[in-house]
Amino acid sequence: MNTILKIGKHELYDVFRGKWVIVYTLFFWIITDSLFRFGGDPGRVILSLTNLVLIVIPLVSMIFGSLYLYNSREFIELLLSQPIDRRYLFMGMFGGIAIPVGFGFVIGAGLPFLYFGGRAAGDLFTLILLLAAGFLLTLSFLALSFFISVRIEDRLKGFGLAFLLWLFFTVIYDGLVLIFVYAFGDYPLERVMIILSMLNPVDLVRIALLMELDAAVMMGYTGAVFQKFFGSLAGMLITLGSMMVWILLPFYLGLRSFVKKDF
């Protein structure tokens, strides 16, 4: 445990000095601030932010995670020649990048709500949900990128696969679901749709957030079924559970590969 903290601490310094995390934080800060200045209503700011979060967080997490692991390759070898447990090294590195990237988003997107505060009080729950969802999405895609970077030796191929996966989860998956719905439109698909949304962390976050916003009204009958499911306690727990699987599964697979890997 101590070893994890020590590694994490030093990686954290390195990431902060790299300044990219600071640029990332500023990016969310400026966007959220401008949304408040132009739009005003916190509910609408959250809705606009949601759409941005779903695209930007997976992409940035994938890039940060892969870049970081591929660039530390030789240093990892040096650290592994020291008497430390491989698992601790992996966990320390994950923490060292997950904390700054995750909190970079939370702070950047959260700050404007503080000083535009009074008006936002009613949407506090939705805001917390958005920040938590963004944070969990960061962990999930960082874990995915760690898994890819450990498994794939060639960094160009690794980046390519990370980018493809991002494209798949943010764009292609929805297209496939649309085709599916179009083909089987004659059948009641609401339950199937709920299951399909669990199989993609981006969709999971999207639907969970949209249900909290008033946007659900526009989705007709499906929206009502979704709202009933995602609004219920059981639904929320299942959603949180599947999100956890989307973090822990790639993390575990990455860890296992890292322990077995030949450097």
Place this chain on the structure above:
Amino acid sequence: MIVIRDLHKKFGRLKVLNGLNLTLEQGKISAIIGPNGSGKTTLIKCLLGLVKADQGSITVSGQSLNGDWAYKKMIGYMPQWAHFPENLTAREIISMIKDLRNGEKNWDEELYHSFNLGREAHKKIRTLSGGTKQKVGAYLAFLFHPQILVLDEPTAGLDPMASSLLKDKIMKEKAAGKTVIITSHIMSELQEMAEQIIFLLDGEVKFQGSVQNMMADNKAEKLERAVAAMMGRYSS
């Protein structure tokens, strides 16, 4: 003492180590030489636990390598190219490694002073020259008084002064009974330091013996000629 028995390693279809047997006695400087792709790096990486062999065994001072990492306390490793996190200073890297090895407070700071690292320690790694990074790497290898030193092309990026300081340090540690394993392509340097030559080819040890024997066997005045003759003989 390091005992390696019947070590096999394949990367995909490529056989890199092919039933390698090797015994290295305590307190000697052994040079591992061989053409590119002969398995030198893989052998070193197996010893460091970075690569897991498919078959065979390695024992370091009676301790068998079976996935446990504690034996690495006995080994100081200097990689061929020193890469550290770009945004940390040399001092922070050093304190990170010391921090990871807490409990071991008896540090060997000799190279820190002879390389004058104090002058560069506050600078970020990104701004340091390749040679300075190598010096940090060398210093870290000796830092915890390891019984075994594994040095991969140690003088490759160093200026003549640093290189001779490092050689002095290696000889000094050898005199103190440390086992030293060096790979290098600079034969004059090996002739100067090494007592034992281990010639690898196709993942097997083709020759193991003293520098004198090797030169006598190949009727050469210089180690470089002897090695070239030997490589020529095996590759034809």
